[in-house]
Amino acid sequence: MEFTDEQLLNGLAKGDNRCVKYMYDTTFQLVVQFIKGNRGTLEDAEDIFQEALIVLYRKQNSQPIQLESKLRTYLIAVCKYIWYNRVRSRQYMDTIENKVDYGDEPEIIEGVEQSDRFTLYKKYFNELSDKCREILDLHFQDKSMAEITDLLGFTSIGYARKRKFQCKEKLIQAIKADVHYQKLKSRSVKIKN
Amino acid sequence: MYASEEIYEKIELYINGQLPQEEQTAFEQEINTSQELADEVRLFKELKNAIFEPGAEQIKSELKSLYAQNKIEGQPVNTSKNTGGKQIFLKTKQFYYVAASLLLIAINAVLVLNNNNNSYTDADAFVAYYTPYEYLAHERTEDSNVNPLHHAIKNYEKGAYKEAIATLEGEQNKERNSLIYYYKGLSYLAMGESSQAIDEFNKCIQFDSTLFTEPAMWYMALAYIKEHNREKASSILTKLAQSEGRYSQKADELNQALD
CATH class of the missing domain: 1.10.10 (Arc Repressor Mutant, subunit A)
Incomplete structure (x- = not known):
């Protein structure tokens, strides 16, 4: 089944399984390649990919995402940003500038930080x-x-x-x-x- | 400061659009002038969305099963000893496995051929493979305040690309050094100016095999991808893949992803 990027974003915003599977089928391997090539493991890639989809879910539900390119490129850029942050917090790469290399950089940073806030709210709620x-x-x-x-x-x-x-x-x-x-x-x- | 039952009530009514029009407008003005109140309103809005988000749980659960499925499919087939009638059963079973696998391969091939959406775009490949260059320890043994080249490297690492280029250009007039062109190329690439980056990397690889030859080729290939010139990128990646150096495996992977 084929989806447009808009259908995928709207589907993700509802947690639609078909859209999740489609994003997984088309993007996950590239994320694995990137993470493994940058000191990570398959498990790190799984974790980062899930976190990135949740960022998209939360962002789309708060304020629809304005894509400047394909959704897949956007998702990879989100994964990359989250991974750099994580690696940096493990102090492997603290001298390296966290660049997303993507046109929507401020939006991505904002989306990831909003998602971090949501996670924090949930922690205290629980x-x-x-x-x-x-x-x-x-x-x-x-x-x-x-x-x-x-x-x-x-x-x-x-x-x-x-x-x-x-x-x-x-x-x-x-x-x-x-x-x-x-x-x-x-x-x-x-x-x- | 805003912890009172009345103000909580007011923020909730405002978020739900239930304040009378005049009060709604007045409250909006108050938000615009007070960062503290604006933060409070945002916190209330976000809390509501964060606590009740059924879709997020669905995404996590679907991914969990996809990851598990991926791991099961990736496991090698169990080859235990078989005897007698069991063997005939297993042979039949194996036949079905083979037949099913061939069918899956055929379906996959048709899907790949018909589904252009699954091929990697230049932007996907660039975003997935580009990372800023990490310095090697011995490149920075000297004090960066004394040596301008090390000062430029430090600026590149900080993301101060324009400053790095300015310093490198100054040094370019004094000495011929592959490092100068390499870091100029890196800085241009980081700023998204891939065409200028290619020029600098080209100058860098004109030097007889140096520390920067292979990394310059790798980043030049990425710059060509950014320029949508897959032919050039692929030709560089093929050379790198054959070099058996630091970038050969990544170059081979990226080349395959571009096919």
Whole structure:
């Protein structure tokens, strides 16, 4: 089955298996070649490829990607950027400039950093109590406070609202206290400026 | 600073477009003037998308099964000893395996021939194979502040390509050295000016076999790919592949990917 790049991006944004398989069939081997040629293993390539598809998924769902070339080239460039960052953090290549060599470079950097932020949010969300996770899960699915009160058996809407605020506040404070978040936040401001 | 129930409520209403028009506009203006509030609003928006993302789990699970499948298919066939009636069964089974494999190869060949979308474009190949040159330790034994050539290398490594070229051009008038043309070529290539990069690499390989001959050929091939000149790129890659040097394996792989 053939897909246009637009169909692939829209499919990926929904987690469509056919689009994932198509991207895997057409691009994964090139990514393996690149990673293996740059001090990585097959497992690194699998990890990076997955992370890159998640970057595309998150980016497309936040703001549709404007491609300057083929989607496959874009995906390889994302993999490359993530790999350089990882290698750099392992201190193998700390003197080398992290160049993507692709026209959409700022967009790629922004996409990867947004995805890093999402991963960080999830980490702190998973550290909340079961009850807090339940409340926020329903809240993020746009359930009304009346529905949340009913579903979770709270005594009143007012109490449910208070609990939701406490849980969200706890999550937000934990995220803001993370040094990595502060770095990601300040870098994204620089990119926009 | 923004941790109060009211402000949380207001940000949520704003994100959902549920504030009255006047308040929505006023809040927007406030966001435009306060970076802190803008960060807070972005955090709220992103949190919503990050926590509820069912598609991401689907992508991970599909990839997990594709990776596992790839590993199973890559494993060698088990060749255990067989006897008696079992052997006849296995021979029949082997026949089917062979037949099925031949059929798969035939289908693959047809797919490859009919599916131009699966061949690598020049941009794919360039992005996958281009990495900035990594210096060799002995190239930088001297103090970079004293030796201008080492200063230029340092600038190249920092991504300050224009500065590197300026220094190298100054040195070019004083001495003939393959390193000068090599790093000029690298800097032009990194800036996307592949035609000028080719000129410099060509000058570099005019010198009798030096430390930079093979790397210059490799990067010149990449520059030709960027110029969409596969013929030239392929001819250089073939030479490199036959050289049995540092770049021969990569050159062979890239040449095959371009076919």
